[in-house]
Amino acid sequence: MHRRHLIIALALASSLLALPAVAAEQDKPTPTSKEILAQSKPSEWHSPNPDNLLYMQLPTGRVLIELAQDFSPLHAANIRTLVREHYFDGLAIIRVQDNFVTQWGDPNDDDNGDKSKVRSIGKAHKTLPPEFTQPINPKRPWTPLADGDFYAPQVGFSGDFPVARDPISGREWLPHCYGMVGVARDVDPKTGNGSSLYAVIGSARRLDHNLPMAGRVLEGMPLLSGLPRGPEPMGFYTKPEQRLTIESVRLASDVPAKDRVDLEVLGTDSPTFAALIDAKRNGHNAFYPNPVGKLDLCSIDIPVRQTPTKAAKPH
Amino acid sequence: MHRRHLIIALALASSLLALPAVAAEQDKPTPTSKEILAQSKPSEWHSPNPDNLLYMQLPTGRVLIELAQDFSPLHAANIRTLVREHYFDGLAIIRVQDNFVTQWGDPNDDDNGDKSKVRSIGKAHKTLPPEFTQPINPKRPWTPLADGDFYAPQVGFSGDFPVARDPISGREWLPHCYGMVGVARDVDPKTGNGSSLYAVIGSARRLDHNLPMAGRVLEGMPLLSGLPRGPEPMGFYTKPEQRLTIESVRLASDVPAKDRVDLEVLGTDSPTFAALIDAKRNGHNAFYPNPVGKLDLCSIDIPVRQTPTKAAKPH
Numbered sequence: 001m002h003r004r005h006l007i008i009a010l011a012l013a014s015s016l017l018a019l020p021a022v023a024a025e026q027d028k029p030t031p032t033s034k035e036i037l038a039q040s041k042p043s044e045w046h047s048p049n050p051d052n053l054l055y056m057q058l059p060t061g062r063v064l065i066e067l068a069q070d071f072s073p074l075h076a077a078n079i080r081t082l083v084r085e086h087y088f089d090g091l092a093i094i095r096v097q098d099n100f101v102t103q104w105g106d107p108n109d110d111d112n113g114d115k116s117k118v119r120s121i122g123k124a125h126k127t128l129p130p131e132f133t134q135p136i137n138p139k140r141p142w143t144p145l146a147d148g149d150f151y152a153p154q155v156g157f158s159g160d161f162p163v164a165r166d167p168i169s170g171r172e173w174l175p176h177c178y179g180m181v182g183v184a185r186d187v188d189p190k191t192g193n194g195s196s197l198y199a200v201i202g203s204a205r206r207l208d209h210n211l212p213m214a215g216r217v218l219e220g221m222p223l224l225s226g227l228p229r230g231p232e233p234m235g236f237y238t239k240p241e242q243r244l245t246i247e248s249v250r251l252a253s254d255v256p257a258k259d260r261v262d263l264e265v266l267g268t269d270s271p272t273f274a275a276l277i278d279a280k281r282n283g284h285n286a287f288y289p290n291p292v293g294k295l296d297l298c299s300i301d302i303p304v305r306q307t308p309t310k311a312a313k314p315h
Numbered sequence: 316m317h318r319r320h321l322i323i324a325l326a327l328a329s330s331l332l333a334l335p336a337v338a339a340e341q342d343k344p345t346p347t348s349k350e351i352l353a354q355s356k357p358s359e360w361h362s363p364n365p366d367n368l369l370y371m372q373l374p375t376g377r378v379l380i381e382l383a384q385d386f387s388p389l390h391a392a393n394i395r396t397l398v399r400e401h402y403f404d405g406l407a408i409i410r411v412q413d414n415f416v417t418q419w420g421d422p423n424d425d426d427n428g429d430k431s432k433v434r435s436i437g438k439a440h441k442t443l444p445p446e447f448t449q450p451i452n453p454k455r456p457w458t459p460l461a462d463g464d465f466y467a468p469q470v471g472f473s474g475d476f477p478v479a480r481d482p483i484s485g486r487e488w489l490p491h492c493y494g495m496v497g498v499a500r501d502v503d504p505k506t507g508n509g510s511s512l513y514a515v516i517g518s519a520r521r522l523d524h525n526l527p528m529a530g531r532v533l534e535g536m537p538l539l540s541g542l543p544r545g546p547e548p549m550g551f552y553t554k555p556e557q558r559l560t561i562e563s564v565r566l567a568s569d570v571p572a573k574d575r576v577d578l579e580v581l582g583t584d585s586p587t588f589a590a591l592i593d594a595k596r597n598g599h600n601a602f603y604p605n606p607v608g609k610l611d612l613c614s615i616d617i618p619v620r621q622t623p624t625k626a627a628k629p630h
Contacts, residue, residue, distance in 0.1 A: 096541070098536055098537045098540055098541070099493050099494075099536070099540070148465075149465070150463075150464070150465045150609070150611050151607065151609070151611075178414050178517060178518060179414075187601045187602050202493060202517070203493060203611075203613060203614040205607075205611070205614070206595070206607040206610070206614060208607070209605065210602075210603055210604075210605060221413055221414070222413045222543070222544035225413055225414070225540075225544075226411070226413070226541065226542060226543045226544050227541060228537070228541045229537035229540075229541050280521070286502045287502050287525075288525055289525075290524065290525055292466065292520075292521040292523070294465070294466070295521070296465050296466075296518075296520070298518060299518040299520070299521065
């Protein structure tokens with residue numbers, strides 16, 4: 001076994017054992033995430049609603065973003081308007097701040113930009129009521145994470161999203177976990193209209209419930225996180241050639257069926273998702289004798305896969 | 316004020332107020348990190364010991380790593396031996412796994428490598444006693460972080476490092492925060508010898524006290540974090556041309572004085588460091604009316620600067 005395997009094994013370290021006290025079972029190395037996923041049932045997976053799914057085409061590949069329709073409906077609607085106007089086509093990644101965010105939008109809507117060339121947002125709203133938090137809706141699915149959280153009184157999952165809650169105030173919000181997409185704004189809380197968005201690539205929980213959240217990247221995070229950091233203190237690029245151009249952003253429902261990605265998300269209320277979490281939390285094997293015992297919300301990935309039947313279908 | 320400013324302001328949001336109840340003071344926007352640092356005293360800064368400081372030269376720039384001499388003395392010594400043998404020169408970044416780690420070492424010491432070309436570690440030890448944790452040493456400096464931690468009973472800072480502790484077991488360890496450098500190993504806990512190292516670029520606290528820690532990146536993290544992710548599931552590169560070559564690694568004390576970086580680290584026991592933390596924790600301004608109120612250990616940066624007098628000195 002080579003050195004390379006260590007972190008592999010740690011990353012995959014997994015167990016279905018809820019009770020690490022069962023000594024006989026502990027000698028068995030626990031199944032990997034891959035093995036657990038292979039046992040999942042087709043009914044545990046679902047396709048995201050194509051009206052909430054964005055395809056952002058970069059020169060380096062495609063980023064898929066699910067809009068947080070249930071949490072920020074007004075922002076999701078405004079972003080759909082912008083996308084249908086092809087607002088983002090030809091705009092760019094304007095900023096990558098290390099261990100924080102990758103932001104995209106109009107490079108001219110900036111101190112160094114040419115104000116006369118700022119792109120019109122067309123029929124989209126210029127301002128929106130801030131959707132930083134919202135009342136907890138008891139009708140929405142809710143799978144609590146018993147491990148707790150450093151920043152919020154309660155955390156868990158709802159639909160395809162990690163969620164933070166405060167039962168005292170009765171409010172909930174989407175946390176700034178890795179891969180979440182937020183809405184940039186000016187000083188005025190109403191100014192986040194979706195024309196500039198950012199993906200969290202590092203430590204950003206301190207932004208929680210101070211910005212509206214747009215959604216979550218389902219696929220393609222490495223295309224946003226593996227970019228050169230910008231030279232300005234906050235990671236802004238200073239020259240046009242530093243900025244990666246956004247070729248297009250489309251709503252999946254506007255894309256011809258043959259060009260869509262047949263993507264499925266594992267249900268966050270499914271037994272397989274619970275098993276994956278417990279495996280990461282309590283898993284042990286030869287590399288990793290001391291399970292961590294608890295997991296923070298943002299360290300839990302929600303699995304995404306190509307629909308198996310479609311993937312196997314000949315073209 | 317433009318949209319770009321939002322996250323800037325959030326990132327810099329800061330306050331020296333320990334008591335947010337002082338209403339008259341609250342109307343004042345709180346000073347930024349830059350403003351707080353500008354008030355620091357020269358005596359609050361110190362130069363890292365050049366025997367513990369590595370210069371890793373990449374084609375894209377230089378990464379400075381401080382060895383964790385006080386926490387992993389045997390591993391620090393072995394890494395010094397490897398560096399003095401020029402072991403790392405011509406080796407490479409072998410792996411970048413998104414939201415996890417960037418690892419470097421010998422590409423031939425790998426499943427896909429040419430075993431006949433594996434580089435000798437020379438006089439360095441092949442195995443070392445695992446230094447995953449160590450007894451809490453009451454003689455070492457200790458500045459506790461009152462905010463607590465999700466993964467450890469106690470956290471704080473000692474010297475130039477974030478530290479986690481368990482007062483019950485009397486052990487302490489270096490946590491897998493962003494920018495920390497760990498020692499890759501095989502299954503056997505003794506096999507981490509420092510010939511392959513990794514920098515944490517994402518969510519990795521679940522690795523805590525399962526690996527020896529080598530140190531911390533003081534400067535140059537973007538050169539390690541802003542790399543294309545490798546194509547294998549765990550981020551390994553598969554082709555030589557994907558790997559960034561390490562031109563050289565030198566100990567600062569072996570570098571001629573004229574070629575050294577005059578670097579200073581802010582004391583983690585200094586009033587200015589405490590003020591920076593409190594500013595990030597309780598700071599408020601027009602962008603950010605609701606301070607987060609607490610900070611997790613890994614979200615706190617330890618400031619590093621070029622020595623001002625030296626920087627100003629003509630060559």
